[in-house]
Amino acid sequence: MFDNLSFNSNLCIVFEPQNILEMADIAEKVKSIIVEKLGVEASEVTPEASFTNDLGADSLDTVELIMEFEKEFNVSIPDDQAENIQTVGQAITYLEENAK
Amino acid sequence: MELKRVVVTGLGALTPIGNTVNEYWEGLSTGKSGCGLITKFDAEKFRTRFACELKNFSVEDFIPRQESRKMDPFTQYAIVASDEAIKDAGFDMEAINKNKVGVIWGSGIGGLKTFEDEMIYFGKGDGTPKINPFFIPKMIADSSSGQISIRNGFRGPNYVTVSACSSANNAIIDAFNYIRTGRINICVTGGSEAPVTIASVGGFTAMRAMSERNDDPATASRPYDVNRDGFVVGEGAGALILEEYEHAKARGAKIYAELIGGGFSSDAYHITAPHPEGYGALLSMIDALEDAQIKPEEVDYINTHGTSTPIGDPQELKAIVDCFGEHAYKMSISSTKSMTGHLLGGAGAVEAVASILAIQHQFVPPTINCKDLDPAIDQNLDLTLNQGKARKIDVALSNGFGFGGHNATVIFRKV
DSSP states (O other), rough: OHHHHHHHHHHHHHHHHHHHHHHHHHHHHHHHHHHHHHHOOOGOOOOOOOOOTTSSOOOOHHHHHHHHHHHHTOOOOOOOHHHTTBHHHHHHHHHHHOOO | OOOEEEEEEEEEBTTTSSSSSHHHHHHHHTTTTOEEESSOOOOOTSOOOOOOOOSSEEEEGTHHHHHHTOOOOOHHHHHHHHHHHHHHOOOOOTSSOOGEEEEEOSSSSSHHHHHHHHHHHHHTSSSOOOOOOHHHHSTTTTTHHHHHHHHTOOOOOOEEEEEEEHHHHHHHHHHHHHHHTOOOOOEEEEEEOOOEEEEHHHHHHHOOOOOOTTTOGGGGTTTTTTTTTOOBOOOOOEEEEEEEEEHHTTTTTOOOOEEEEEEEEOOOOOSSOOOTTTHHHHHHHHHHHHTTTOOGGGGOEEEEOOOOOTTTHHHHHHHHHHHHGGGGGTEEEEOOOHHHOOOOGGGGHHHHHHHHHHHHTTTOOOOOOOOSBTTTSSTSOOOSSSSSSEESSEEEEEEEETTTEHHHEEEEEOO
């Protein structure tokens, strides 16, 4: 129990200085997952780009993307929130706010 | 109703002894073994550590990664072989009526690798089912025929036959029936399997169905040899384009052979063991001969099911003697599984291709690795041991028998 606590407090200490770097990391990782899974060019993966309307994803691709985000960023995205993640920018924002 | 004639106008092969039809025939005619140690997973603790895997095959040479990653390997193989066959048939894709083109494929298992990977991933988790949304469409056996039709826009009948190791023969016969009854003009048929996986190799060894000759894999598939100790699993695909004869003639198509008959039967005996008297095999061959309306004496070559199992091999040969009588000793017989291994649901397809190529080249591919012919086998049969040979082949028959007691036989004739 105490080990856990000290581990968590350590995390808090390192969190702040790396915060900005981590934000950039999240955006880059999100983009690379999208490039990998949807087979699109990195230049197409703009914040405004919609998975289904602009990047050619079908409903299964979208589900898979959400699952990849969950796996990569160690988060659990509830279905009602996943429905609101329809663009690259929405994914990045959600993960920046919720990634562990 | 007058039945239409059905001919073969395209071939495709992706096999452990060659990745194209030409390479496959080169391997078949020269007696090449496709067997080697398993590279697809760590088989160190398995009773059998070898298989007939594809060589120098990279799916991305054929299908972009974004598409191929949504296909199990058995579907990838189906796409590669059917692509070759469709190209070989030389269709004008704008001119043919794609609504009258079917895809009827065979697979004994389907996407086993996909199933394993997903369940292993699940097993490593905390019980939360994070199942990939492509899991089901990748795994189900009919995804192979579905993907072929999506790729080519073929909108005729589309499904997969599942009858273990006779699956592809059943697919070919179904395709044959749709064309000869006038329902469709063309059908892409054949079969594929990707069974070099932990569940498959582990499962078949648990049944003691597979050879365990780990010290000499290249000679492990040895049908009719007294020391045979089981089949060798193989992966790959075979594809045939079946086409209504007048349709093929009208477009000036190259015709390899005519498919003249298909027969089937069930052993109604045991879930894995073949009927001890080879009765199901006999019925299947008789049914095919009747369907083809030919006399037994017209058959020149039999590509046997011949898996190299102690029980199966002699029973099929007994059935051949029972079916053909004295003529059994005049025809040529061989098991090309001695070279390719056993492609399970794809076996009938690559062996149909072998039979058609045998007709085309007037050459019998050999049964390799038979050093000491089993004394329990009729010594007067011409089993084409260890070396292929030229001979007149007008009619070739190919057998496929599957766990569950399914038997299916196809007969091709020179045109």
